Amino acid sequence: MRNKYYGECYRCGKGCNPGAGHFERYKGSWRLQHADCAIKYRGTSVHYETNPLNDDEMFHLLDQGGQILKAYQNAEEVLQDLEGKDKREFFIDIKMHHMLTIPEFMNRYQVERRK
DSSP: BBSSSSEEEETTTEOOOSSEEEEEEETTTTEEEHHHHHHHTTOOOBBTTTTTSSOOEEEEEEEEEEEEEEEEHHHHHEEEEEEEOOGEEEEEEEEEEEEHHHHHHHHHHHHHHHH
């Protein structure tokens, strides 16, 4: 259903004006997404905080001690850089908020890469 109130799109993180998106029930509360984001990201797990795909998102390669080794603008850059590296020694941080092991990151983002 179309939204009646202004809110933040959970897909892209940008503001969504009344009537420009859809709301849905999720884990006992409501969330909102732009109509364009609903079409663009249908069938994916894209979320601007935990699973971003936008170029303006920031990813960091971390060592086991949590030190930032390298910054990336998008998931594609990370995947290209990880090819051929020993993946047991690193973690990926998304927007300084959400940390994934390399196998988790690759599993999540290689699915998106194939589409």
